[in-house]
Amino acid sequence: MKRIYQSFEGADLAIVAVDMGEDRDKVAAYMAQGGYPFQALLDSDKSVARSYRVTSIPVSVFVDKEGRIAYRKLGTMMEDEMRSVVESLLRMKLIGKR
Known part of the structure; x- marks a missing residue:
């Protein structure tokens, strides 16, 4: 996800990691250690998950400009597949600049 974020930086695209169980300090340490340039959301009450x-x-969930699910993939998503999905959603103008 880090390379995807860097590849599409400036494309008005938000990448957010969502954690559903770890405490704030563990998540912050993981994000810092991995050098992840995007934010992590702590979903302790699982409201975002629901x-x-x-x-x-x-699971990877791609949300359009209106907050609707534009693409969803259960299981591990490889970088080339993620890149292809982002490029497709940008072409369809579902994500990116309004």
Whole structure:
């Protein structure tokens, strides 16, 4: 995800990691140690998970400009697949500049 973030920096695209169980200090340490340039959301009450129908992890959810699910993948998502999805959503103008 770090390379995807760096590749599309400036494309008006938000990448957010969502954690559903770890405490703030563990998540902050993990993000810092990995050098992740995007933010992590602590979803301790699982409200975000419920909103986006996350029932198991890992899952990748791509949300459009209106907050609707534009693409969803259950399981591990490889970088080339993630890049392809982002490029496709940008072409369709579902994400990116309004």
